[in-house]
Amino acid sequence: MEKEKNYRPNVAAVILSPSYPLECRIFIAQRYDIHGAWQFPQGGIDKGEVPKQALLRELEEEIGTNSVEILCEHPEWLSYDFPENIAKKMSPYDGQIQKYFLVRLKPKAKINLNTKHPEFNDYRFIKQEEVLASVNHFKKAVYNKVLKYFKEEGFI
Numbered sequence: 001m002e003k004e005k006n007y008r009p010n011v012a013a014v015i016l017s018p019s020y021p022l023e024c025r026i027f028i029a030q031r032y033d034i035h036g037a038w039q040f041p042q043g044g045i046d047k048g049e050v051p052k053q054a055l056l057r058e059l060e061e062e063i064g065t066n067s068v069e070i071l072c073e074h075p076e077w078l079s080y081d082f083p084e085n086i087a088k089k090m091s092p093y094d095g096q097i098q099k100y101f102l103v104r105l106k107p108k109a110k111i112n113l114n115t116k117h118p119e120f121n122d123y124r125f126i127k128q129e130e131v132l133a134s135v136n137h138f139k140k141a142v143y144n145k146v147l148k149y150f151k152e153e154g155f156i
Contacts, residue, residue, distance in 0.1 A: 007079050007097035008090070011055045012042035014100060014146060015068065016156070017125045018107040024156050025125035027105070028134055029063070029113070032121045038134045040143070041120075042098065051099040059103075062119045064112025068103035072155055078142045100146045102155055128156050 043058035
C-alpha cells in the first residue's frame with residue numbers, strides 16, 4: 001500500500017506586465033540557487049493566513065513588491081510532486097499544493113530581487129507561448145493547466 005502524500009500548502013502568482021492588456025507578457029524569474037531554473041513566484045502559506053494574504057506577502061518577500069492587481073484566481077488547488085533530489089531537502093513534504101492567482105503588476109511597481117532572503121537573481125517578461133519552454137520540468141504540467149485556464153477565461 002502506497003503512503004499518502006504530504007503536500008505543503010502554497011500560493012503562486014502568474015504576473016502580467018504593467019503593459020497588460022495592450023501587451024501580454026508574463027513574469028518568470030531564475031532561482032538564485034539553481035542556474036537555469038525559471039519559475040513563477042511562489043511560497044508557503046503561514047499558519048493563520050488566507051491565500052490572498054500569503055500571495056501578497058510572498059510577492060513582497062520574493063520580488064520586492066506586492067503592488068499588483070489580482071485579476072483572477074484558479075478555482076482549484078493544484079499539486080505537484082518534488083523530484084527525488086528536492087524531496088529529500090523538503091522533508092516531510094512530497095510536493096506542494098498550490099492556489100494560483102493571475103495578477104497584473106501596477107504601472108509604478110518596482111521589482112527588486114535584492115530582498116532580505118533572495119530567491120531569484122534574474123527575471124524577464126516573456127510571451128505566454130514561451131513559458132513552458134523556460135520553466136522547470138516538474139512544474140510544466142501545473143503551469144500548462146493554469147495558463148490554459150487563464151486563457152480560456154479570456155485573460156491571456
